[in-house]
Amino acid sequence: MFDIHKIRKDFPILNRIVNGKPLVYFDNGATAQKPQTVIDAITNYYTNQNANIHRGVHTLSREITIVYEEARKTIQAHINAAHANEIIFTRGTTESINLVAYCFGKINVFEGDEILITQMEHHSNIVAWQQLCEEKKAILKYIPINEAGELILEDLPKLITSKTKLVAFTHISNTLGTINPVKEMIKQIRALSCPLSGDGRGAVVLIDGAQAVSHLKPNVQDLDCDFYAFSGHKLFGPTGVGVLYAKEEWLTKFGPYQTGGGTIKTVTMQKTEFADAPLKFEAGTPHIEGGIGLAAAIDYVNSIGFEAIQKHEDTLMNYATQKLSEIEGVRIYGSSKHRTSVLSFNVGSIHPFDIGTLLDKYGIAIRSGHHCTQPICQFYNIPGTIRASFTFYNTVEEIDLFIEALKKSIRLLS
Ligand code: PLP
DSSP: OOOHHHHHHTOGGGGOEETTEEOEEOBTTTOOOOOHHHHHHHHHIIIIIOOOSSSOOSHHHHHHHHHHHHHHHHHHHHHTOSOGGGEEEESSHHHHHHHHHHHHHHHHOOTTOEEEEETTOOTHHHHHHHHHHHHHTOEEEEEOBOTTSOBOGGGHHHHOOTTEEEEEEESBOTTTOBBOOHHHHHHHHHHHSOOGGGSSSOSEEEEEOTTGGGTSOOOHHHHTOSEEEEESGGGTSOTTOEEEEEOHHHHHHOOOSSOSTTSEEEEOSSOEEEOOTTGGGOOSSOOHHHHHHHHHHHHHHHHHOHHHHHHHHHHHHHHHHHHHHTSTTEEEEOOOSSBOSEEEEEETTOOHHHHHHHHHHTTEEOEEEOTTOHHHHHHHTOSOEEEEEOOTTOOHHHHHHHHHHHHHHHHHHO
8 A cells, every 4th residue: 555644754854844844855866865764774874784895704703794795785686686696786887887988998998999878867877988989089879869858769779789789778768757768779789780799689788767766676587788877875775786687798808997905816926816796896894884775775665665656656747748738838858668767847938047046945956957967958959847756755745845835936037
């Protein structure tokens, strides 16, 4: 049973008063709030369990190593990875993408090769590939979007060539809310591209799951992606921790991303023999409480269930879209049939920052700006948007408060 009142009690921050008003938190696309179970898991780590992992023979170290490795298994099960060693802890989506760009680029991308991304990517999934292409004299191409904020997939056959080495795209757009048909895209990409290094599977695919993981449960084996990147903090877990799922075959082929303690088997003064994955990719003392907190967050969302979460989010999205469309001068960006929980809009020629600043006075937290997707803003020829992003602890009543405050803000600014 989806009990919104009970769920809201699990998130202490939702009781906050901001500028004299109850907080309405509609900036979940930027970062999600944390349930008490996550906060407790982190507190418990520092109160009762703190020690370094993988190194000590003493009880605390052995105990916390087991807890940390169990967290890895929780993530593995959640995204249906075949092996726990395919789960690499990183600092977040951005670092996961950089890791692939560095390690994959080093051994597989050469002059004249092509990398394909899309026009709706977050800067994290653009800049790393631009840098790689610049360094390797490779070519960066992109799948364009249409007015509805959908990828123009009819262009895929002409964009993919015998030189395409890797295709990287977002599962859900953080600015438009579009849910891309990831599984179909991967099938098409594999069919159109040439087998890489003779493995017969076509170009390599990386999915940016930063926005997707709070709305759905990715099944990486079913998707058949090579890489899936996401951040803990958008999945109701801690900041500073994230995940790179990578097919085992890549982790065996890749050299280390960073080096140092934890990544090695043996070191002599002349030479280092590296450990196997995942340790090869986790240099230095990791974000131990981050991994533990992320596993607690995954347990929490699964206790609610993604079917119930999606049903509630659809109700919020439909209601908010309807209410927003009734306001004169509002233009919503992104109208794909398949989209979720993100409403990006502008009102006439009012600057998004002005609306954002006034809404804050009513205790309403939304995001205004380019949302790290400047190419989307360039496509629509706008400086940015106002973005309200919802999640399962938000309510229809909060949308009413938001709409009322928005109307007042527009009156003040007109
Ligand atoms: N990709 C997408 C689609 C995002 O929305 C974000 C963050 O907003 C990122 C990547 C970067 O995530 P992080 O800053 O947690 O690394």
